[in-house]
Amino acid sequence: MNPLPEHPDFLWRNPEPKRSYDVVIVGAGGHGLATAHYLAKNHGITNVAVLEKGWLAGGNMARNTTIIRSNYLWDESAGIYEHALKLWEGLEDDLGYPILFSQRGVLNLAHSLQDVRDSVRRVEANVLNGVDAEWLTPDEVKKVCPIVNTSQEIRYPVLGATYQPRAGIAKHDYVAWGFARRADEAGIDLIQDCEVTGFTTDGDRVTGVRTTRGDIAAGKVALCAAGHTSVLTDMLGLRVPIQSHPLQALVSELLEPVHPTVVMSNAVHVYVSQAHKGELVMGAGIDSYNGYGQRGAFHIIERQMAAAVELFPVFARAHLLRTWGGIVDVTPDASPIVGHTPYENVYLNCGWGTGGFKATPGVGWCMAHTIAHDEPHPFNAPFTLERFVTGALVDEHGAAAVAH
Amino acid sequence: MQLIECPWCGPREEVEFHYGGQAHVAYPADPQALSDEEWAHYVFFRDNPKGLFTERWSHSVGCRRWFNAVRDTATYRFQASS
Ligand SMILES: Cc1cc2nc3c(=O)[nH]c(=O)nc-3n(C[C@H](O)[C@H](O)[C@H](O)COP(=O)(O)OP(=O)(O)OC[C@H]3O[C@@H](n4cnc5c(N)ncnc54)[C@H](O)[C@@H]3O)c2cc1C
Ligand SMILES: [Zn+2]
Numbered sequence: 323m324n325p326l327p328e329h330p331d332f333l334w335r336n337p338e339p340k341r342s343y344d345v346v347i348v349g350a351g352g353h354g355l356a357t358a359h360y361l362a363k364n365h366g367i368t369n370v371a372v373l374e375k376g377w378l379a380g381g382n383m384a385r386n387t388t389i390i391r392s393n394y395l396w397d398e399s400a401g402i403y404e405h406a407l408k409l410w411e412g413l414e415d416d417l418g419y420p421i422l423f424s425q426r427g428v429l430n431l432a433h434s435l436q437d438v439r440d441s442v443r444r445v446e447a448n449v450l451n452g453v454d455a456e457w458l459t460p461d462e463v464k465k466v467c468p469i470v471n472t473s474q475e476i477r478y479p480v481l482g483a484t485y486q487p488r489a490g491i492a493k494h495d496y497v498a499w500g501f502a503r504r505a506d507e508a509g510i511d512l513i514q515d516c517e518v519t520g521f522t523t524d525g526d527r528v529t530g531v532r533t534t535r536g537d538i539a540a541g542k543v544a545l546c547a548a549g550h551t552s553v554l555t556d557m558l559g560l561r562v563p564i565q566s567h568p569l570q571a572l573v574s575e576l577l578e579p580v581h582p583t584v585v586m587s588n589a590v591h592v593y594v595s596q597a598h599k600g601e602l603v604m605g606a607g608i609d610s611y612n613g614y615g616q617r618g619a620f621h622i623i624e625r626q627m628a629a630a631v632e633l634f635p636v637f638a639r640a641h642l643l644r645t646w647g648g649i650v651d652v653t654p655d656a657s658p659i660v661g662h663t664p665y666e667n668v669y670l671n672c673g674w675g676t677g678g679f680k681a682t683p684g685v686g687w688c689m690a691h692t693i694a695h696d697e698p699h700p701f702n703a704p705f706t707l708e709r710f711v712t713g714a715l716v717d718e719h720g721a722a723a724v725a726h
Numbered sequence: 727m728q729l730i731e732c733p734w735c736g737p738r739e740e741v742e743f744h745y746g747g748q749a750h751v752a753y754p755a756d757p758q759a760l761s762d763e764e765w766a767h768y769v770f771f772r773d774n775p776k777g778l779f780t781e782r783w784s785h786s787v788g789c790r791r792w793f794n795a796v797r798d799t800a801t802y803r804f805q806a807s808s
Contacts (some may be wrong), residue, residue: 552774553776562774563766563771565747565774566799610744610745611797611799611802612779612781613799614776614800615800615801619728619740621741654769654770710770711762
């Protein structure tokens with residue numbers, strides 16, 4: 323049994339905002355909190371505030387399906403996600419807090435000849451990058467996850483899968499609370515109920531943020547607002563190539579352990595794992611339209627359930643308990659934007675779309691480095707805002723084993 | 727399920743429609759004259775407001791015609807379509 327963590331109220335102070343900080347981080351999701359932790363731990367920078375308009379880690383951090391993997395095709399992506407995965411492997415010790423990181427592996431299913439070719443190519447690329455990856459036949463898939471329907475008679479038969487044994491899931495709330503506790507211990511102020519509503523600027527520099535709790539001066543500002551980044555950058559007159567979309571997930575009632583790994587499928591578009599407590603946790607694709615409402619359309623859930631039941635016939639008897647939505651920020655190349663902006667002391671972290679939870683420690687590490695040295699870390703250097711102008715697209719659509 | 731007003735067919739269920747993103751993104755009048763940055767903005771950058779948004783929809787399983795709509799991206803409510 324894992325020890326239960328303390329009640330979150332006692333994990334950090336709830337300070338009044340000071341009038342000035344060396345670094346202001348906007349957004350107390352996983353990314354903002356991890357950035358704060360590594361600013362203190364790796365760089366000794368602690369005169370920092372993390373401002374959150376709602377409650378700590380109540381955005382996408384609380385809403386995601388917690389899949390962690392690093393089996394991306396391109397070198398740039400393998401670099402940053404594998405850096406994150408290595409940090410996940412030591413995170414419980416670093417934070418001194420349980421995060422229920424479970425390396426139960428991930429299967430990415432292939433359903434067509436082209437899927438198979440793309441998957442095998444990705445496995446080879448992963449291996450060249452030192453990322454653990456294997457190609458499994460349908461029979462081998464069945465051994466890893468006996469409840470997958472490997473019948474060749476269904477509409478999208480399973481023709482095989484890539485397998486990353488080191489991939490897995492973690493308990494998202496505990497991850498956030500663990501980072502928050504460490505940042506708080508280092509003296510960093512975590513300030514909830516504090517929405518950034520504007521900026522004060524002086525030429526190419528930002529001098530501070532306007533908030534619902536008063537103006538706060540800032541030496542440097544890091545935007546870690548996930549789906550709401552455009553709302554902030556619009557206030558700065560800065561255009562970013564992201565579109566915000568609802569993304570939904572759902573859980574079943576508690577079941578006996580039936581599902582030992584993580585299964586993802588692009589073609590029929592469902593991904594599923596079984597939470598530690600026993601719920602089946604499932605996600606689907608994004609809703610097509612732009613939205614900020616933190617809910618989505620019902621037909622997306624219907625389609626996702628149809629796909630899930632075809633792939634996992636045993637799910638047909640499970641009851642759906644609840645559904646919810648988050649708002650994800652999608653870029654044209656399905657890769658993040660991390661680094662400098664035209665404002666010399668404003669740093670951007672956005673565009674992680676449907677897959678940024680897995681990056682949490684890695685991106686926090688790289689953001690902290692970028693802020694501390696005013697220079698990107700080698701792992702985030704490729705993910706600039708300029709790449710859309712220079713044509714140097716990172717381009718993980720399809721290649722990343724995500725379809726959106 | 728959300729009803730969307732097709733200007734030609736009337737209110738129909740959301741599943742009959744296909745989303746086309748921001749409306750009124752005009753092809754550059756003088757493409758030769760554009761800088762790389764201007765091209766990037768034409769190809770990759772779109773508005774992403776929280777609030778009213780003018781966007782394109784196609785009634786893809788109905789009359790198959792494209793139309794413009796104004797929708798609130800915070801409430802998802804359609805204000806107008808034409
Ligand atoms: C349904 C769903 C499933 C997902 N599944 C996975 C998955 O399996 N694996 C994976 O890797 N990723 C997944 N993701 C994506 C992942 O959740 C995000 O990429 C990641 O959480 C984004 O970073 P974050 O944690 O900092 O964002 P968030 O937790 O959204 O943090 C941003 C914070 O900024 C705050 N904020 C916004 N505007 C302001 C403002 N003006 N002032 C102050 N605060 C502000 C928000 O309230 C929010 O708390 C999923 C997302 C969703 C919605
Ligand atoms: Zn019509």
